[in-house]
Amino acid sequence: MQTIRRMMEHLYWADRRIMEALDENGTKDKDILKLVRHVAVAEQVWLSRLEGKGSSQYALWEEEDDVGTLKTMFEENERRYRNYIDRLEENRLDDIVEYANQSGVPFRTSVRDILSQVLLHGQYHRGQINRALRQDSAEPVQVDFITFARL
Known part of the structure; x- marks a missing residue:
């Protein structure tokens, strides 16, 4: 659990x-904001599944032009994930979660693997967001784990 907790702290950070970075750069690029929203919603989707709820109410690829709304989404995600992780016991990491993906296809995945997906998915897209910020003549932000670990 210690590693998962640490990795989740990195995700929030x-x-x-x-x-x-979006605030500082005043980014209005719709593609960047859509990708940021995707990360926030994907976090919501996976947490909903971990909590035994459906996820069909979430649209993964909608546009959002309000940075404040995105910020609120991430703040809520952090609050909800902290609550979930605080209650999660290590002996439950290999429990199997049954869920349907956004297309309705059923899957069975361990809690451990779902949390790993959340962590890796966000990092993958943050790299894409940073690249897009650079292409938009904005300053990318350092989000590597080692930077976090050095704090």
Whole structure:
């Protein structure tokens, strides 16, 4: 659990850093904001599944032009994930979660693997967001784990 907790702390930190970069750069690029929203919604989708709820109410690829709304989404995600992780016991990491993906296809995945997906998915897209910020003549932000670990 210690590693998962640490990695989740990195996720919260990295999400905040991306939002700070958007604020600082005043980014209005719809593709960048759509990708940021995708990360926030994907976090919501996976947490909903971990909590035994459906996820069909979530649209993964909608546009959002309000940075404040995105910031609120990440703040809520952090609050909800902290609550979930605080209650999660190590002996439950290999429990199997049954869920349907956004297309309705059923799957069975361990809690451990779902949390790993959340962590890796966000980091993958934060790299894309940083690249897009650079192409938009904005300053990308350092979100590597080692940067977080050095704090």
